[in-house]
Amino acid sequence: MSINNIETPSLNFSVVIPLYNKEKYIERTLKSVLEQSYTNFEVIIINDGSTDNSLNVVKNIKDKRLRVISQPNSGVSNARNKGIELASYNWVALLDGDDKWEPNFLYEIALVITNIQDCAIYASGYKKINLKGDVSYSKSKYLPKDKGYVGNYFKALYYNGPVYTSSSVCLNKDVLKNSNQTPLFPSNVKRGEDLDAWTRVALQNQLYYINKPLVIIAAVLESSTYKHKYDYKDSFEYFKWLSYECKNKNERKYLKLYVYKKKIKIIKKLLVQRQYKIALKVLVELLIKT
Incomplete structure (x- = not known):
């Protein structure tokens, strides 16, 4: 396979998308995946008991790479874990149902994995768009200027906040299994379950970071992160x-x-x-x- 006349390996990715009541956003999310410049992937959508029209929106998108699994609502952690479990391939990229990838996200990850396969997580930078349309970028103090291994994850976490998000990571299933990190996401943690997972992985494994904003995190009113009362x-x-x-x-x-x-x-x-x-x-x- 080649992209822009540059040879890339025949890596296969499993893209896991947990889905719960994202009828307004899931189509654009899937479009950003299906239009990736790197095309060797499957998409596993875990419909986690959606009560809106999300499932019908997905079913109307015809692409042989899509797999849809429906289950009773059990939370985003269980949905992600289920998708990772069902993944056909070792390299598992996660994406939330209201976020988007830039066209070269998988391509950039594939280029790195070609030469470096000892990391548990490969991640990129990201940008956030708030409800007013203002754009902000992930901070990268004490992270590689271009790309490379993450030296001190916890130092970067302290100065920058979350180093990556659940939509900007690609997981190495073999490494996670060998370090007893499966299932990855804790079902008993309702807030910050992704940060819990990344922190536990960082305690035992190598991490790799691409300092490019290859993921778009768009704020949405319906997001589960918007709660009227803080618990x-x-x-x-x-x-x-x-x-x-x-x-x-x-x-x-x-x-x-x-x-x-x-x-x-x-x-x-x-x-x-x-x-x-x-x-x-x-x-x-x-x-x-x-």
């Missing part, structure tokens, strides 16, 4: 044990700093929503552990 119980509880699992002192330092920063943000959200008792509880926990 602290669902947020960052997993860091309690993650912080102690870091054997490297430098890694532990930056992970704990990141947890501290995130809990300050949680307190601010709780205060805005007048959940004063819970905000005080979080603050006391923070002061005791600092």
